[in-house]
Amino acid sequence: MMAKEFGKEMAVGVIGAGAMGSGIAEVAATYGHRVVLFDTQQASIDKGLAGIEKNLARNVEKSRITDAVRREIRTRISPVVGDSAEGGLGALADCGLVIEAIVENLNIKRSLFATLEEIVEPDAVLATNTSSLSVTAIGSACKRPGRVLGVHFFNPPTLLRLVEIVPGLATDGAITDRVQSLIDAWGKSTVRASDTPGFIVNRIARPFYGEALRIYEEGIADMPTIDWAMRDLGGFKMGPFELMDFIGNDINLAATKSVYEATFYDSRFKPTLTQQQLSDAGFLGQKTGRGYYDYSSGAVRPEPTKNEDLGDLIFRRILSMLINQAADALYYRVASAQDIDRAMTLGVNYPKGLLAWADEVGIDETVKWLTALQEFYGEERYRPSPLLKTMAGDGFTFFG
Numbered sequence: 272m273m274a275k276e277f278g279k280e281m282a283v284g285v286i287g288a289g290a291m292g293s294g295i296a297e298v299a300a301t302y303g304h305r306v307v308l309f310d311t312q313q314a315s316i317d318k319g320l321a322g323i324e325k326n327l328a329r330n331v332e333k334s335r336i337t338d339a340v341r342r343e344i345r346t347r348i349s350p351v352v353g354d355s356a357e358g359g360l361g362a363l364a365d366c367g368l369v370i371e372a373i374v375e376n377l378n379i380k381r382s383l384f385a386t387l388e389e390i391v392e393p394d395a396v397l398a399t400n401t402s403s404l405s406v407t408a409i410g411s412a413c414k415r416p417g418r419v420l421g422v423h424f425f426n427p428p429t430l431l432r433l434v435e436i437v438p439g440l441a442t443d444g445a446i447t448d449r450v451q452s453l454i455d456a457w458g459k460s461t462v463r464a465s466d467t468p469g470f471i472v473n474r475i476a477r478p479f480y481g482e483a484l485r486i487y488e489e490g491i492a493d494m495p496t497i498d499w500a501m502r503d504l505g506g507f508k509m510g511p512f513e514l515m516d517f518i519g520n521d522i523n524l525a526a527t528k529s530v531y532e533a534t535f536y537d538s539r540f541k542p543t544l545t546q547q548q549l550s551d552a553g554f555l556g557q558k559t560g561r562g563y564y565d566y567s568s569g570a571v572r573p574e575p576t577k578n579e580d581l582g583d584l585i586f587r588r589i590l591s592m593l594i595n596q597a598a599d600a601l602y603y604r605v606a607s608a609q610d611i612d613r614a615m616t617l618g619v620n621y622p623k624g625l626l627a628w629a630d631e632v633g634i635d636e637t638v639k640w641l642t643a644l645q646e647f648y649g650e651e652r653y654r655p656s657p658l659l660k661t662m663a664g665d666g667f668t669f670f671g
């Protein structure tokens with residue numbers, strides 16, 4: 272199937288004007304497309320447009336664009352409020368590419384795609400920004416699943432360069448290539464991921480949170496100490512608990528549960544009681560004023576125990592688990608080694624790509640750590656990736 276030419280003259284539709292949709296609309300309009308921004312709620316459109324206007328004004332202030340360019344970009348975005356189930360989507364009829372960024376619910380997304388494909392031209396491409404659902408399952412709601420793919424932006428889409436391009440099982444390869452080139456032309460840095468739970472970033476990053484929670488639950492160290500170790504010894508911008516509080520415990524727990532369930536309960540991704548309880552209590556992090564830490568005014572953050580040996584143990588245990596995930600993602604062909612490392616540095620700001628890090632700390636050393644953990648705990652969770660075991664035996668590195 273031929274896809275429409277992806278020139279600037281092509282109109283782009285964005286469905287859902289929330290945090291992601293409004294940012295994606297701004298990115299597409301900044302590149303030069305006419306954008307139809309659709310939502311079922313007037314309040315979402317108002318908030319989304321206000322966010323876009325604020326960003327554009329800031330870009331003028333910082334002399335990144337002129338005021339005339341700001342006006343041009345803003346005029347290219349046409350907001351539409353309607354009922355997505357009852358023909359309200361008609362405004363998207365001439366869009367060559369439609370990116371869906373609505374609520375993360377498989378049935379609602381499937382029904383939207385089935386309605387949408389009757390409205391757009393036969394050669395229009397339909398993309399989903401889902402973080403955790405199967406692109407294949409969304410596409411299978413369509414008569415032409417060949418033109419459905421995942422285009423996974425990170426939050427906020429205007430600032431974060433990474434976009435995971437995710438073809439489903441039935442997606443046309445030529446369409447995937449052309450969408451990837453287009454998103455690159457928008458100024459993004461794309462990686463190709465297979466349609467597997469969590470794609471690249473949300474899969475590989477899980478132990479950063481999960482293993483930190485395990486270490487805490489076992490009483491090996493408290494939260495400030497674990498955060499200190501990962502920040503000051505590991506070089507991460509934020510520690511796991513600070514980051515979970517920033518992301519929101521509910522969001523982080525939902526991502527963990529979704530990958531855990533979608534991998535048929537692989538114990539490497541097992542959620543923890545601590546996070547479930549915090550979420551149940553409404554201690555969701557910065558947004559509720561309390562999470563792992565207290566954000567009320569005057570609250571004093573407990574001091575970490577700055578013991579280098581303890582810090583190193585924490586850092587090496589979490590890093591080994593992260594490297595194990597990255598190696599397994601490569602082993603199971605989720606993505607290439609280059610794309611895995613680029614995804615983790617651009618998507619979650621890791622100080623180094625995990626596979627390059629494995630080369631640096633030593634693959635045999637990483638396997639030793641994992642094997643020791645597996646022997647001690649007797650848990651599958653710590654099994655080393657077959658790829659790491661093979662490489663360690665043969666003295667290979669990921670990047671020569």
Ligand SMILES: NC(=O)c1ccc[n+]([C@@H]2O[C@H](COP(=O)([O-])OP(=O)(O)OC[C@H]3O[C@@H](n4cnc5c(N)ncnc54)[C@H](O)[C@@H]3O)[C@@H](O)[C@H]2O)c1
Pocket residue numbers: 286287288289290291292309310311312315316355371372373374375376379383400401402403423424425426
């Ligand atoms: N927030 C993130 O960090 C993030 C990152 C990457 C991907 N995503 C994914 O992007 C999607 C959107 O996330 P978000 O954070 O922007 O959500 P959000 O809640 O901020 O916005 C969703 C918007 O969709 C609208 N909507 C809901 N159902 C609709 C329908 N049937 N038709 C049209 N509009 C509808 C809502 O009114 C709302 O404005 C989800 O699939 C999410 O998993 C989110």
